[in-house]
Amino acid sequence: MWKNYFKIALRNLLKHKLHTGINLIGLSIALGVGILIFFFVQFELSFDSFHPESEKIYRIQSHELVDGEMIESFSSPMIVESTFREEFPQIEKITGYITAGVQAKLPDESKENQSFSLVHPDFLEMFGFELIQGDISQQLKDKYEIVITEATAEKYFGSENPIGKSISLKMGEDFQEYRVSGLLKDIPANSSIQFEILMPIANMDFFSDPEGMTSWYSVWGQNIAKLRNPEDVNVIHERMDAVMKSALGEDYAQGEFYFTFHPIAGMHFSESQGDGGLETTRKSLLWILSGIAFLVLLIACINFTTMAIGRATTRAKEVGVRKTMGANYSQLTFQFLTEAFLITLVSAIVGVILAELLLPTFNTLFEKQLDLNYGLAQIAILIGLVLLITALAGAYPAFYLSSMRPIRVLKGSLSIRFGKQNLRKGLVGFQFFISFLLIAATLIMVNQMNTIRNYDLGFDTDQVLVIDIPDVPSTSFVTSLKESFQEADTYQKALAARSEVASAGITVGTYGDQAFWEVAFPLEDGSQFNFYVNFIGGDYLDALGLEIVDGRALNPQIGADSSAFLINEAFAEAFNWEDPTQELLPNTRFAPHQIVGVVKDFHHASLYQPIEPILFAKTPEAVFSGISNLMIRSNTNPRVLVKASSSDFDAFKAALEQEWNRVFPGESFEFTFLDESVESQYRADERLGKMVFIASCIAILIASMGLLAMVALSIAGRTKEIGIRKVLGASGWSISWMFGKEYLLITLAGLLISLPLSIYLMQSWIEQFAVKAWPSWISFTLLGFGGIGFTLLIVYLQSFRATQVNPVKTLKDE
Structure with a gap:
């Protein structure tokens, strides 16, 4: 019996090669993407689970109240x-x-x-x-x-x-x-x-x-x-206040400084800024990718279902004959499910091959080292996908066809036309809806990332190199920073004398959300003024093309302006200073100092963050004397920023390396490009955008194959009608429009639902940026016309070819 099920299923699949081929290609591509994504999600969710008794291991997180805001860090x-x-x-x-x-x-x-x-x-x-x-x-x-x-x-x-x-x-x-x-x-x-x-x-x-x-x-x-015992974490949290009161003594204030314990299982998915510098993954990314994989698989399953229903007239006679010969409902259902299982199984095998071929590209895109190992978890995922798709793609056709009454079928009274099948219309419309939703999301993401990429940050990044200066170890943080700056100054002066170098500056922070140091000092009303600080030297402003809008720059000479500050416009605006060069920082704890100039606002952090108050100084002593809070999340060593004077990069690099070997003999020479640091801030969203784009392309490909097959099935069932209409004088274009308007309405429905929904769904994603831009209405309009044109093109090519057949041939064919 089992052998017969598979033999008949294989025979039916080979008999209808076009439909089998479309289903096979669609399911294989969808499964290839699905396998890759689901294996990736399983790998990410397995992080840190290999530790014995991992449920007992906790990371300790600090909580500190600063100016009414609770700062949390691991x-x-x-x-x-x-x-x-x-x-x-x-x-x-x-x-x-x-x-x-x-x-x-x-x-x-x-x-x-x-x-x-x-x-x-x-x-x-x-x-x-x-x-x-x-x-x-x-x-x-x-x-x-x-x-x-x-x-x-x-x-x-x-x-x-x-x-x-x-x-x-x-x-x-x-x-x-x-x-x-x-x-x-x-x-x-x-x-x-x-x-x-x-x-x-x-x-x-x-x-x-x-x-x-x-x-x-x-x-x-x-x-x-x-x-x-994992349950002991509650006891620890309850006793934390008493322990902190004993440890801090007079500095203790209830609820202002304490620690909590967090399971190591959440370590890989931490979204806290103070994550200890670990490589983490946003859990939301995993659900987004899983959703994309499921939608692509769903489109392929819809193709299978709609084509199976489209072939119902042909298969109905088979059902009628088999039922009169004694076949029962369960046997017929199992027969159709066997067909779905066979094509899904073959697609899964092809999908695994595709996943292996796409793996290097996927790893490059997401900067991962995913390896498709086929352990118990992976085998379970494969079996689950095969069974799920068999059920999704084959269940309705199996139950629908198996329930047909043989008398109606054999009398020829069963009519299955596309125009009367709301289910098929709904399924095809749902395919369009998913495809347009993914395309619209891609349009929104591409437009936003292009806005970010072309946005004027307020400083130059072209041909600017960043060179880390070797650390000068010391048990004193300030001494180490000061001596490292002296080393950096020697190298900067050597570079500034070279003709290949346009300008060279020294900095601690370069670019990024955690590049500049976060500091604060108390105001008279007891609140804290939070700002960012960067220690600079040499021709820092020239190297980045920063503009002075008031006053002057810091004197680059060693010892000069050691107690002077530069601020940005946002800093001056925070205190409503009309002439900042005549002001002092509003806190008597600061050593005597002078604000010598104001830098035009620029984005020192990524465009996820608004422009914040920034202070520039040459030495840490001038700043540290007055601040009450310091948070360092990144590099503490100075770096030299070097801007090339020409496009001859080889000569430029050689000059840098030559001076490096002279100033730092035996030290390895390494550099990065500033524009790469800028781009790296948006890498996660760039990767997500590319993934959505790829998914939308796959969705369009699979949906278009399904649409092509559906139109062919619809036309095949109405060839005599086409012949009669031609004999009565209908033109080829009018007949094509008869078919096209049905699909046009479905396309319009998919567009009208998907476009507003895409804007709603992408709202939270785009709101994370301080600088944001939605696509214009023209872009959405062009997307709509493109979708309509694509649908009509497929329909008209198929239907117009059918109208060119001699009606005599179709009418005499019985």
């Missing part, structure tokens, strides 16, 4: 580890996690930057990172012993056993030898915590003084705890 003070370990017996293990980077010597004696993570001994026992060599209970206890991954071991030692060997790292002013005591298997791709080297937290003395390591207001990396 970065927290180092003292949290020792205090919470002592105060909360509910904590089984706890570790700090601080990322840093220094220079390392490679086997060939060359130097390169090496990142590492500073952690407590509990780290490896808390997480599921696999230790290949070494005793886990003895790791991270000796200050000068480290644990490395396989990839790091290969980089430094090749195929040799790394245990007992040493890596030379520049800690402070000198290189220190660190002995390898443990070897870890490479970190899984679905781990939020990624590192190459683990180093004992005791090495923090190279980066901070004792005060910084014990201060509640000095933030270093993250703290992560493992609880004895």
